[in-house]
Every structure is written in C-alpha cells, then in structure tokens.
Amino acid sequence: MANMLKNTDQEWMAYALTLARQAAEHGDVPVGAVLVREGEAIAAAGNRREADGVATAHAELLCVEQACRKLGRWRLSDCTLYVTLEPCPMCAGALINARIGRVVFGAKDAKAGACGSVLNMDAYPLNHRLRAEGGVLACECAAVLSEFFEKKRESLRRPRSLC
Amino acid sequence: MANMLKNTDQEWMAYALTLARQAAEHGDVPVGAVLVREGEAIAAAGNRREADGVATAHAELLCVEQACRKLGRWRLSDCTLYVTLEPCPMCAGALINARIGRVVFGAKDAKAGACGSVLNMDAYPLNHRLRAEGGVLACECAAVLSEFFEKKRESLRRPRSLC
Numbered sequence: 001m002a003n004m005l006k007n008t009d010q011e012w013m014a015y016a017l018t019l020a021r022q023a024a025e026h027g028d029v030p031v032g033a034v035l036v037r038e039g040e041a042i043a044a045a046g047n048r049r050e051a052d053g054v055a056t057a058h059a060e061l062l063c064v065e066q067a068c069r070k071l072g073r074w075r076l077s078d079c080t081l082y083v084t085l086e087p088c089p090m091c092a093g094a095l096i097n098a099r100i101g102r103v104v105f106g107a108k109d110a111k112a113g114a115c116g117s118v119l120n121m122d123a124y125p126l127n128h129r130l131r132a133e134g135g136v137l138a139c140e141c142a143a144v145l146s147e148f149f150e151k152k153r154e155s156l157r158r159p160r161s162l163c
Numbered sequence: 164m165a166n167m168l169k170n171t172d173q174e175w176m177a178y179a180l181t182l183a184r185q186a187a188e189h190g191d192v193p194v195g196a197v198l199v200r201e202g203e204a205i206a207a208a209g210n211r212r213e214a215d216g217v218a219t220a221h222a223e224l225l226c227v228e229q230a231c232r233k234l235g236r237w238r239l240s241d242c243t244l245y246v247t248l249e250p251c252p253m254c255a256g257a258l259i260n261a262r263i264g265r266v267v268f269g270a271k272d273a274k275a276g277a278c279g280s281v282l283n284m285d286a287y288p289l290n291h292r293l294r295a296e297g298g299v300l301a302c303e304c305a306a307v308l309s310e311f312f313e314k315k316r317e318s319l320r321r322p323r324s325l326c
Binding site for chain 2: 050052055056068093124
C-alpha cells in the first residue's frame with residue numbers, strides 16, 4: 001500500500017475501487033476499503049473471505065485492524081473509512097467500536113447494509129454514531145459487483161465439458 | 164488452550180468465565196468466549212481490546228477468526244459459541260457472517276447487546292438467524308464484570324499520593 005495523498009472523496013473511493021477489483025481476482029466479492037488519516041492512507045484492504053477462508057475478513061474490518069496496529073490504539077476518531085459497499089452489521093459494528101471519525105461508502109447493499117438499507121445502526125443508542133455518507137462513485141462501485149456476479153452466474157451456466 | 168471435552172452448556176460457560184477473568188488481569192473488560200465443535204474447544208479467547216490496542220479484538224471475534232483458520236473455512240454452522248456477555252453488534256454480525264450453528268451467552272448487555280437488549284439482529288432479514296440463548300451462568304458472568312468496574316471506579320477515587 002502506498003501512502004498516497006489524495007484530495008477528494010472521489011479519489012479515495014477510486015483507490016478503494018482498485019482494491020475491490022483485486023479482490024475479484026482471487027474469487028472474492030469485490031469490495032475494497034481504505035482508511036485515511038490526515039490525508040494519508042494508513043490502511044487498505046480488499047475483501048478476503050474466500051482467499052483466507054475467514055468469515056471476518058471483510059475489507060472494512062481488515063482496515064480497522066491494520067490501522068489500530070499501526071497507530072497502537074483502538075480509537076480511530078481522527079480517521080475516515082472509504083468503502084465501496086455499504087458496511088454489513090459486523091463492519092458497521094466494528095466502526096462503531098473504533099469510534100471512527102467518518103464513514104463514506106459507494107453503493108448501497110440491499111441484502112446486508114447496516115447504514116440504512118436493511119437496518120440502520122444509528123437508530124440505536126450505542127456509544128457512537130456513524131452518520132455514514134453513501135453514494136460516492138456509487139454506479140462504478142455497483143458495476144464492479146454486478147459484473148462479478150454476472151460472470152459467476154455465467155460460469156455456472158456453462159457446461160464443464162461437451163463430452 | 165486445551166482441547167477439552169465438556170458435557171454441558173454450564174461447563175463450557177465456566178471455561179469461558181476463566182478466560183474472562185484472565186482478560187481482567189491485563190486491564191481488559193472481562194469477557195471470555197469458547198468455540199466448540201463436536202464436543203471439542205477449537206478456539207478460545209478473552210477480550211484483548213486494551214492489551215492489543217485493537218478495536219475488533221473482542222473475545223467472540225477472536226474465536227471466529229481462530230476457528231476459521233483452524234478449519235480452513237468461513238462457515239461455522241457445525242459450531243457453538245459460548246460467551247460470557249451478550250454479543251455487541253460487531254460480534255453478532257460476525258457470528259451471522261460465519262453462519263454459526265448456535266450461540267449461548269451468559270449475562271445480558273444493556274449498553275451494547277445485539278441479541279435482544281439494545282437491538283435484536285434476528286429482527287432483520289439477514290442471511291442467517293442467531294437465535295441466541297442467554298442466561299447460562301448469568302449471575303457469575305455479570306459478577307465478574309461488576310467487580311471489574313467496581314475496582315476501576317475505586318482506583319479512580321483513591322488519591323494517587325497523600326502529599
């Protein structure tokens with residue numbers, strides 16, 4: 001991971017998108033995330049559930065772990081997380097536990113989104129509010145996912161052998 | 164961690180309680196968890212948020228990670244997780260993501276419990292239901308926590324020096 005200086009939400013999301021595409025290369029659902037502090041990427045990851053065989057290896061959770069280890073503290077209130085897909089309950093919960101400063105996501109997740117789509121974690125009296133902002137490069141983030149699932153469906157339809 | 168054979172929910176919870184007490188020794192909120200498959204503990208952990216400075220280092224999450232790496236797969240539908248405190252949203256979400264077979268907890272968590280206390284993750288159409296069972300050794304699990312916080316309050320009240 002390069003410690004890149006970026007100026008805008010769109011640029012950080014574009015970086016997260018490159019990590020999402022890399023995740024697809026090892027058979028993982030293409031979701032990418034980058035964690036930024038003072039204009040610098042201090043953690044970056046793609047989804048690795050299939051690659052590692054670990055249920056918790058979502059991009060956001062890996063970023064939170066990396067960042068905490070790098071900073072030597074569990075509070076990330078001075079950090080922003082960019083992620084291509086709306087966080088699931090586990091990841092939204094991890095971001096609450098880390099007291100993340102800001103969350104920006106791309107596409108909505110109608111199946112597991114915990115920032116308004118399936119549930120809204122901010123609706124509960126937990127000890128931090130995410131106030132996640134969605135929709136940054138939403139079409140691009142959603143397209144990477146649709147292409148992945150379309151290819152997957154296609155490979156299932158294709159006969160393995162003609163014999 | 165010994166690969167112990169135990170017969171009852173109470174015995175596994177008692178083991179989780181010993182891990183909770185160990186967590187308190189390194190200044191962490193005393194919560195312990197053990198993950199059991201075919202009568203054998205395949206993962207066990209205490210809360211390590213303070214010890215490691217990592218926001219995600221809750222006992223349940225550490226157990227899920229350990230178990231996935233041990234089994235080489237992210238689905239834990241043949242496993243039971245025992246934890247001394249009702250899981251928070253992050254941990255409940257992790258258990259849903261791992262398709263955990265069964266969840267048994269001790270004390271309720273009125274501040275962050277996601278299995279009925281603050282929110283109920285099962286109330287949402289996610290891709291797995293936890294149907295967590297609470298109340299096993301509940302008094303003992305709650306007592307370990309109260310003692311920890313009482314000691315903490317006491318040390319804050321005590322003057323550092325008489326001079």
